[in-house]
Amino acid sequence: MNLIFMRHGEAMDNTCEILSSQEIQCSILTENGRRQVIESAKLLPKIDKIYTSPLIRTLQTAKEVADNRNLNVEIDNRIREINWGKFNGKENSSELDEVRERQVAGDFFVRFGQYGDSKYSIESRLCDFLTDIKKNNFKNNTVLIVSHGTIISFMKRILGLKSSHAKKGKFEVFNDVDFRFLDKHKNLLSDISNFEVSKRLEEIRKIKNSETQYKYLNIAKDYNNIEFNNETLKYLILGLNDKLSKVENILKPINKSKKEIVLVCVFNNFSEFLEKWIRHYVNLDVKNFVLVNNNSDDDSVKKINEITKNIKDIKLDLYNVEAPYNCFRACSWRQQILDIYGIKRWYLNIDSDELFHVDEKIEEYIDSINKDGCKSVKAIMVDVYSKKPIFENKNISDMEFVDSNTYKTEINPFYGLRIYGGPRERVFGLKSSLQKIPLLYYTGNELIVNDHFVFPKELNFVNISSAIFHYKFLPNSLSLYKNMAKSGVYWQDSKEYKKYLSAYKDDAKLSMFSKDSSIRIEDFRLSDIIPE
Numbered sequence: 001m002n003l004i005f006m007r008h009g010e011a012m013d014n015t016c017e018i019l020s021s022q023e024i025q026c027s028i029l030t031e032n033g034r035r036q037v038i039e040s041a042k043l044l045p046k047i048d049k050i051y052t053s054p055l056i057r058t059l060q061t062a063k064e065v066a067d068n069r070n071l072n073v074e075i076d077n078r079i080r081e082i083n084w085g086k087f088n089g090k091e092n093s094s095e096l097d098e099v100r101e102r103q104v105a106g107d108f109f110v111r112f113g114q115y116g117d118s119k120y121s122i123e124s125r126l127c128d129f130l131t132d133i134k135k136n137n138f139k140n141n142t143v144l145i146v147s148h149g150t151i152i153s154f155m156k157r158i159l160g161l162k163s164s165h166a167k168k169g170k171f172e173v174f175n176d177v178d179f180r181f182l183d184k185h186k187n188l189l190s191d192i193s194n195f196e197v198s199k200r201l202e203e204i205r206k207i208k209n210s211e212t213q214y215k216y217l218n219i220a221k222d223y224n225n226i227e228f229n230n231e232t233l234k235y236l237i238l239g240l241n242d243k244l245s246k247v248e249n250i251l252k253p254i255n256k257s258k259k260e261i262v263l264v265c266v267f268n269n270f271s272e273f274l275e276k277w278i279r280h281y282v283n284l285d286v287k288n289f290v291l292v293n294n295n296s297d298d299d300s301v302k303k304i305n306e307i308t309k310n311i312k313d314i315k316l317d318l319y320n321v322e323a324p325y326n327c328f329r330a331c332s333w334r335q336q337i338l339d340i341y342g343i344k345r346w347y348l349n350i351d352s353d354e355l356f357h358v359d360e361k362i363e364e365y366i367d368s369i370n371k372d373g374c375k376s377v378k379a380i381m382v383d384v385y386s387k388k389p390i391f392e393n394k395n396i397s398d399m400e401f402v403d404s405n406t407y408k409t410e411i412n413p414f415y416g417l418r419i420y421g422g423p424r425e426r427v428f429g430l431k432s433s434l435q436k437i438p439l440l441y442y443t444g445n446e447l448i449v450n451d452h453f454v455f456p457k458e459l460n461f462v463n464i465s466s467a468i469f470h471y472k473f474l475p476n477s478l479s480l481y482k483n484m485a486k487s488g489v490y491w492q493d494s495k496e497y498k499k500y501l502s503a504y505k506d507d508a509k510l511s512m513f514s515k516d517s518s519i520r521i522e523d524f525r526l527s528d529i530i531p532e
Contacts, residue, residue, distance in 0.1 A: 036169025085116020239332025
């Protein structure tokens with residue numbers, strides 16, 4: 001079989017010298033690029049089939065060739081541009097070069113930012129594509145593949161073809177391609193896969209509970225899942241083995257035989273927000289609370305007893321865990337609670353600064369979603385703030401504003417609809433994930449992986465149907481955030497908290513309130529927050 005690799009003509013991203021794997025406006029051919037393609041198309045030999053990447057610049061290139069030869073173009077997502085992750089839309093940088101160097105040196109799993117491609121993900125999809133090319137075409141066919149410079153280089157290396165980097169709008173012809181090199185490369189990827197699985201199995205065997213270990217054995221092969229990488233797995237397993245000690249002097253223990261919803265919350269120094277928090281959930285008609293105390297040194301436990309003893313009909317179990325905090329480790333503490341209180345039950349997993357919001361009582365809401373066959377509920381996290389400078393507010397009662405028009409959405413391959421934006425992007429430039437799965441029907445097979453992702457991943461592919469009012473910047477949070485930033489145990493080495501402190505250093509009077517974007521909480525409507 002003869003293969004022709006053709007790189008798209010010069011596009012806007014080339015002239016702007018930026019990386020572009022998504023933006024349509026940067027993907028369009030320039031006039032010069034179109035001329036390059038027209039000239040090259042005249043020189044192409046007879047072609048039997050054309051495959052192209054789905055980006056605009058490659059589609060335009062393939063169309064110029066196909067129109068003159070009366071051929072159809074087959075679009076194949078596997079030969080799309082590299083997903084540049086956080087580098088998309090940016091110029092080349094030393095940080096990006098470092099990722100490339102690690103990949104060249106043999107690191108198959110380092111990514112271009114959190115959700116970018118890895119060498120393994122690129123080569124896996126290209127091997128699948130080339131295998132189908134071999135299977136679906138005759139040996140005497142000539143196949144044109146229109147793609148991107150680096151992707152073409154990957155394909156040539158996989159096939160053992162040696163040549164220079166493809167030039168814009170130009171093509172290279174390779175006659176009688178030997179696909180045995182492809183088979184060798186597939187074997188290499190298989191060996192890498194088996195090695196990764198064996199490493200994960202070794203970690204999973206450290207789980208002390210045999211039933212939990214069995215559940216994790218089923219996901220050992222999911223090693224290329226960004227949300228379930230080896231570092232995450234390590235901390236999840238530590239959390240599964242941490243000891244949760246039940247405090248026996250709580251007056252109203254939960255009756256496990258009743259399959260009522262159970263609220264689960266891990267807390268540290270909960271005292272300041274506790275009364276507002278617990279009153280909110282009592283008003284929502286939550287009756288069963290499991291609170292996990294992680295090394296609090298304030299009077300949280302004393303206040304829990306004082307407040308709950310006078311509230312009719314609620315049941316509360318308190319646990320202590322003395323292990324050091326890590327966001328993934330804490331997810332496994334929640335997982336332990338789910339196993340303690342059993343299957344065939346709804347759980348509301350919520351943080352100590354979050355107020356879950358629906359327009360009806362919690363059991364009524366669950367009855368309605370049960371009728372729809374739902375097993376998980378997705379919520380948007382809506383940050384709550386005051387008019388005052390962020391770190392000068394002294395009263396929780398002053399926190400009565402949220403953003404109305406600054407939230408954004410995108411589709412993420414691992415958990416469906418992703419929400420970001422809001423005041424955290426508007427004020428701090430952060431693109432934090434602002435969606436959660438707070439409500440989960442537990443059958444014994446589900447795993448809480450992080451604050452934004454549960455396993456199996458299908459549970460994340462549901463519409464946003466609720467909200468969480470997030471009191472992230474409570475009074476006295478400045479000293480707390482200094483400790484959190486220093487600890488490095490929160491998401492991405494506590495990057496978010498370091499950003500808050502940096503912004504405070506630049507402007508101590510920084511406020512989240514905006515005349516253009518802020519509304520009062522009582523004016524909040526989910527339909528207004530979530531863009532169409």
